[in-house]
Amino acid sequence: MADDRADQAHAVDRTEHASALPIGTRIGRYRLDAVLGQGAYGITYRAHDLQLERDVAVKEYLPALLATRLDGLTVLPRSTQVADDFAWGRERFLDEAQTLARLARAPAVVQVHDYLEANGTAYVVMQLVEGETLGSQWRRDGRLPPAAVERLVHPLLDGLQQIHAVGVLHRDIKPDNIIVAADGSPTLIDFGASRVAIADRTQALTAVYTPRYAAPEQMTSGQQGPYTDIYALAATLYVCVSGKEPLSATHRVLNADAMPSARDIARGDYGQELLSAIDAGLLLQPEERPQTIAAWREVFATGRWAGLPPADRTVAQAPGRVSTTVKSTADRAARLSRTRLSRLLQSRRGLVLGGTVAAVALVAGALWLGRDLLSQQSLESQLEAALARSMPATTPKFRKETAAAFAEAPANRAVAVARQGGKLRWTSDWPTREVAEEKALERCQLAYDEPCMLIAVNDAVLPAGADGSWPVRDAPRMRYTGTLSLERLPIVRAKELQRPEIANYAAAAGPKALALNAQGVLTVATGAATQRAAEEQALRACRSEAQRPRLEGTCFLYAVENRVVLPLKATEPLAAAPAAAPPAPPPVQPPAAQPQTGEAAIRARLLDAFAKILASQSASARESQVEGYLSSSQHKALAAHPPSGSWRTYGWANAALAEERTLEGCQVRYGAPCLLMAVDDGLRATDLGASRRLMPRVEYDGVFDPQKIPAVQATLRQRADVAGYRTAAGAKAAAFHPWGRLFIVSGTGSGTGSGTGSGPGSPREAEERALAECNADPQRKNQDGPCYLYAAGDQVVLPRRATVPIAAP
Known part of the structure; x- marks a missing residue:
């Protein structure tokens, strides 16, 4: 599963x-x-x-x-x-x-x-299993007490015996797949039969086992049985009694089984029967292990198993001689090698294990390594072909060198390509394949300013679509503009987040800023005299760090104070530079509105600002927007999102409300923070260098709260259907337009407060009706873009910018 x-x-x-x-x-x-x-x-x-x-x-x-x-x-x-x-x-x-x-x-x-x-x-x-994984326990505490191990063993044996009896193998037993409850009882999760079935049919997916816990037969597609799960559980118990992960089966074969036995490494601390059972389960040759859970139970009870070597020797040494087949296979694998595995194999041409050999296991290990090396060559050729299709302007030499470097890089690794830009980013050495995918896509999107195609992951080139290209995948964390949360930081590695200056950034006093580049360089500036100085320092430090080899890339502001601004792609400070005279306003506050005298003067200054901020628009369009603003009643405000357009609202109780609600509506309309151009008769931003404000209520994604709705009049928050939304029973939803219009559909009715209409039969119907009523709003007449789903049930979903229902049919 x-x-x-x-x-x-x-x-x-x-x-x-x-x-x-x-x-x-x-x-x-x-x-x-x-x-x-x-x-x-x-x-x-x-x-x-x-x-x-x-x-x-x-x-x-x-x-x-x-x-x-x-x-x-x-x-x-x-x-x-x-x-x-x-x-x-x-x-x-x-x-x-x-x-x-x-x-x-x-x-x-x-x-x-x-x-x-x-x-x-x-x-x-x-x-739903509550508890902590066994993996988390041993990584934190090391070896488990004997009593804790005993509490694990027998329930796990009972469970495995039952699932084996109905023909099911787990195939991926490991500490991270065992959840331990508060009372010490274990639960085994994540069965792998379907994964193995898929992997047997297609080469698109990588290995479905965990190397340090996988039996040799899993690496060679050999016959598997209960003894395969026995090996994995024995490896898991080895961790419990030693505090260390076992060596992989391949490593044990190539290094004369250099892993100490459980009886040796944990002697005197645990029962001899338990340690003998672990060693019996870790025998490399499948036929030498206990074949069933029932047979293994006997070892737990008596401590005796015929295949066990003496306690002072390493696990799974078997008598015999190296066959010519083993030597030939290992030599062929060595000749194929282009990676560090070649050096390992070439240093052991005969692979004699101290006068004693594990012949069957050695054949398995050598065959697996040879297959792996052939797989690497296949990956390189497939990736070269994929790069030729996705990046036709590149040279064959570039594609060959890139494919070779990627194939030799540590797992987990991924390649992403910018379709329009024709460039790529690849990254490696991540804890899981999923994280590698995310980081490759994030780095590519930041570097080339477009969502990218995922081309290859680990040892597999992904299949292209029917049109011969790969699907473009968005990286959501690249668009996040809310309050700083380290969990939402893209690109960087976990160790970066543990740096004290990063871990403590949110609590640090301002002014402060963070800067980031596509290679994961993350720099911080705190304690500066002004906000602009903090932003300059963070960017300067990022550029200096990025000059090191392999860390190239443009640096962008990631956070200003505790607000994320990465979507603005700012390579220079956002905070306004202080003027020489008169005295500068506070660095993070917009300059005070300057009184204007005469409508003609205001019109001229606004037109000049529009020409700089929305230069791509026609002169007539800019004039129309200025005239519309000047003719609006007080209190009013005007904002712009270059190059998309402007946004104005009017009729507010005071100038502060006009400013806030206009910026909120503009951010909802255009999906990003806006420039404040004017409030009442005072001009604010005059060019693209002005700072933009992120509006928290637009980013809010918690439980429905009338006070968190952006861009609306106070009377809307007091409306009966809005104030009573949380208590409404049954399916319900709300749709929103940045004009400040909210349409609610619930079990008590629908509309904009009328309460008319029958209740929806499902969450999806509620969402469909709310969006339909909002988009059909007769007051708006389809002006200024679509409506967005504001709430699904009690959950606010406005930041998703969903224009269609999100509930299942």
């Missing part, structure tokens, strides 16, 4: 999972409340069962390299070439769910409640 990420008990930032369904979406009777994690084969959500009133986990089948999500809802294969593989994997996903559901309540195995199909894909509803 689709990957669970570490701890189901903690939801992660939705912006990190752009392909996830919108929060609030309903799948059958299940409402999605949070994204728990995303893996290569799907997405896991925290959800609520509206019928049984309980929280559950919902897994969505979405193999990233085979399928994509369109319209924010529907999952479709990426191309006709992979459609059959996608459909076949979906059937295996459901088959596995049906099998696990029949187990009722197997000990230590996550319980399957339901399974269903919708949106072109499949979903499995499971028990």
Whole structure:
């Protein structure tokens, strides 16, 4: 099934999972409340069962390299070439769910409640497991106490014995796939049968095992059985008693099995029976391990297993001699090698293991390495071809060198290409493939100012679409303009966020600023005399750091004070420079409005400002906007979003309200902060160098609150349907237009406060009706763009700028 990420008990930032369904979406009777994690084969959500009133986990089948999500809802294969593989994997996903559901309540195995199909894909509803992963525990605390290990062993053995009895293998047992409850009881999550099924049919997906916990037969496509899961659980228990991860099976083969046995590394601290059982499970040759959980239980009980070497020797040494087949295979793999594996193989031409050899395992290891090296060569040639199609203006030498460098780079790695710019960015050495994808797309989008195509991930070149090109994928964190949150910072590595000056930035006193470039350079400036000085210092430090090799790239302001401004792509300070005389206003405040005398003088100055700020518009269009503003009643304000257009509102109680509401409406209309050009008869911004203000209410995405609605009169917030929105029962939604118009549809009716009409039958119907009524507003007559969904249920969704319903049909 689709990957669970570490701890189901903690939801992660939705912006990190752009392909996830919108929060609030309903799948059958299940409402999605949070994204728990995303893996290569799907997405896991925290959800609520509206019928049984309980929280559950919902897994969505979405193999990233085979399928994509369109319209924010529907999952479709990426191309006709992979459609059959996608459909076949979906059937295996459901088959596995049906099998696990029949187990009722197997000990230590996550319980399957339901399974269903919708949106072109499949979903499995499971028990929501609360707790901490075993991986988190040992990384924090090291070795587990003997009593804690004992509490893990027998429930896991019981659960595995039951699932093996119905023909299911887990295939990816590891500490991060075991959740430990507060009482120490374990639950095994993330079964991998559907992943293996897909990988067996297509080369588009990478390995479905975790190397340090995978048995040798998983690396060679050999016959697998209960003994395969036994190896992985033994490796997991090895971590518990040693505090260290085991070596990979391949490393053990090539290094004469240099890993200390559990009986040696944990002697005297744990029962001899437990340690012997771990060593028996870690034997490299499948036939030498216990073949079933029942047989392995005997080792846990007695500490005896025929295949075990003495306790003072390393695990899994087997008698025998090196065959000519082993030597020949290893030599061929060495000749193929172009990476660090070649040096490892070439130093062991005979691969004699201290006078004793593990012949069968050695053949497996050598064959796997040879296959891996051939795979690398295949990756290079495929990536060269993909770059030739996506970047035809580049030279063959460039494509060859890029493909070779990428193939040799550490996993997890990804390549993204800017379609219009014809340039690429690739990155490597990330903790997971999903993170590598995100970072490559973010770096490409920042560097080339356009959403990019994801071309390759790890050892696979992604399939192109029917038109021969790759789909463009937006990076949502590049568009974020809200309050600074380190979790929403794009591009940078986790260690950067742990730097004290970054970790403490939000709490630091201003003036302050952050600067960022496409290679992940992140610089901070605090304690400056003025806001402009802070921005200058942050940009200067970023440019200086970016001059180092491999860190090139334009530097942009990321944050001004605690507001994110990256979408403005500012390469110079946004704060206005202080004037010599009269004394400068506070650095982050717009200059005080200058009184104007005479309408002709105001008109002339406004026209001059419009010519600089909206130069692409015709003179007649600019004159029309100026005349419209001058003829408006007080209190009023005028804002602009270059080069898109301007925005004015009027009739406010005072100038401060006019300024705030106009900037809010302008930001909703154009999707980015605006320049304030005029308030009443005072001119503000006169050119493009003026600062722009981010309006917090436009970015608000919490629970519906009348006081958080932007660009509206106070009377709207007091309207009965607005004030009572949270208490309205049943399906409900609100749609908004930056004119300050809000349309609500709920169980008590619909409209702009009339309360007329029958209640909607579903959340989607509520959203459809709210948007339809807003867009049909007779007062507006389709002027100034579309309406946006403001709230879905009680959740404000305005920052998503959705012009169509987001709830499932």
